Amino acid sequence: MTTADLGRGRRVGVPSTALFTDQYELTMLQAALKAGTAGRRSVFEVFTRRLPNGRRYGVVAGTGRVLDAVENFRFEPDVLAFLREKGIVDGATLDWLAGYRFSGDIWGYPEGEVYFPGSPILRVEGSFAECVLLETVILSILNHDSAIAAAASRMSSAAGDRPLIEMGARRTHELAAVAASRAAYIGGFASTSDLAAGFRYDIPTVGTSAHAFTLLHDSERDAFRAQVDSLGGGTTLLVDTYDVAEAVRTAVEIAGPELGAVRIDSGDLLLVAHRVRQQLDELGATGTKITVTSDLDEYAIASLAAAPVDSYGVGTQLVTGSGHPTASMVYKLVARAESADPGAPLVPVAKKSTGGKTSVGGRKWAARRLDAYGVAEAEVVGTGKVPEELAGQQLLVPLVEGGEVLVREPLDVVRDRHAAARASLPLSATQLSRGEPVLPTEYAPGPSGS
Incomplete structure (x- = not known):
């Protein structure tokens, strides 16, 4: 299927998105290349620690735009010239950037789905070098679009x-x-x-x-x-x-x-x-x-x-x-290989600082447990094997494989998916009064029982 066959979702010429990033993404890359750690297989996840105050659910939006941004993340000659002129990174890093193409895998919640604190709504896998560069552009899109979609969802429910x-x-x-x-x-x-x-x-x-x-x-x-x-x-x-x-x-x-x-x-x-x-x-x-x-x-x-x-x-x-122009999502490294060897095992990593900015390590799956009436009752997140009773309720789907985009959906499909996802939540989800997330997030025991 070509992009011209997609109906809704007309794609027009998109310039390089490579500079929609923060400088420290490139300086981290330079240091990792020099240290020999840039090639370590890594897993990054996008999630939010909390919903905006009083909101009952979040809405995943911007995924289609993220896929376009990843596909167009190219360091073209004029971009490289700018980086060289400003002395932002060294020559070896510029040479590496000149051939940059994301070749990893991306999994995520389907666009239009709802999410809750801790939901791993996007998982980016590949070398540290190729994944870390995408942090800013992915977050800028998802944080903006998800915030707007959540407000729109509340308004459409009220209407x-x-x-x-x-x-x-x-x-x-x-x-x-x-x-x-x-x-x-x-x-x-x-x-x-x-x-x-x-x-x-x-x-x-x-x-x-x-x-x-x-x-x-x-x-x-x-x-x-x-x-x-x-x-x-x-x-x-x-x-x-x-x-x-x-x-x-x-x-x-x-x-x-x-x-x-x-x-x-x-x-x-x-x-x-x-x-x-x-x-x-x-x-x-x-x-x-x-x-x-x-x-x-x-x-x-x-x-x-x-x-x-x-x-x-x-x-x-x-x-x-x-009143909530961002979804406060973050992009965190949750697992990385012990070495640059392609067969090296992944080890969980996590930020453990004080002040509430902690994260949970490990490559995660997510599933939504339903009650006997088919109504969602919990968001379950875990590492390792998915429990058999939740196997049919998994939320993450493949979006990119080996650098190739797998999914481009008409907006009507995404819109209908959101309506169905919202309808599957408890009735209190659509209350406008302030409250806690309508579903609790439960963390299933990992392989080591953690």
Whole structure:
């Protein structure tokens, strides 16, 4: 299958991602090459020690972008020239980097899956040299996208069957906006206002007009007529530039009772939505829908559950992770070979410092234990052999083998997977009140009983 056959997930030319990294990745490489340890087989894992305060679950998002980044991690001549000019690494290291191609293996939770503290959501295996270089770019993608997807998931849960529109492009970096649209779609949003996201990932796009369009014209009536003449009666008219009641009346007069929708962007949305619904019905526009925007988050969306609202537009709170713009994931070495000999056995390693930044050593598996009703009851993480009763519930799947990407999924598949994963959790997972992770993370005894 070629990338052109994938439907959702259009891939356009991607430049080298090699400099999306921290300098110390390269200086560690140089020192390891000199010490003769760079070739030791190593296992790195991505996990978080805790979820954002009060959150019940996390959402794995960005995996597809990680695979693209790994595939495009190349030290091209201009990049090498920059490193040489700045004296960042020595000549021997530059020669090594010139031929860099990741040739190892990557396993991970399927994109869209949920995760919990300690979940090994990505496992990168290969030589220390080739794996350590990927730390920063992998974390920057997963931390951003997973944070946005988690916020989107909470919002879509609060919205129920009402569709959500992602419209946060003007509230974040232009490239982050595209990634945020992708993550929001995974989390349950139905569409985006960002055309770059629509082009790159084939996400449905929407949009009609802003207040500036109304202010441009001599009257609100003129603005509505211009929009309807151009876009048809099924368009969405923005009705809160001046007087809402007058705008609704004018909108129906011009577009007729078949007017597609009206948008409310300010005021007491609960009260205004009820008044607008009543007015639309009295004017015979019973099929006209109501879209609300204006700094919504999951709590505001939940508060509008009883309002006659048909869809929500969300911007700032979504692209900033609704107060948690990062998932706080880390990339840690958990096992390495005793020597550079390809057959050398792996030994577990782990950080044991004080202050809560400890990690658990060993190459891990993860499984989700279900209760008698098929509802998830625990995240089980371990090393060594997987218990027979959990063999069918393992979470990590192969993503890259021998440097070759194995999985590229349409976003609709990922989006559906997330919906199914969230539905498999206990009902308390979707509560907006602060609480502990909805599943405990249990560590199974390792080969030595540790």
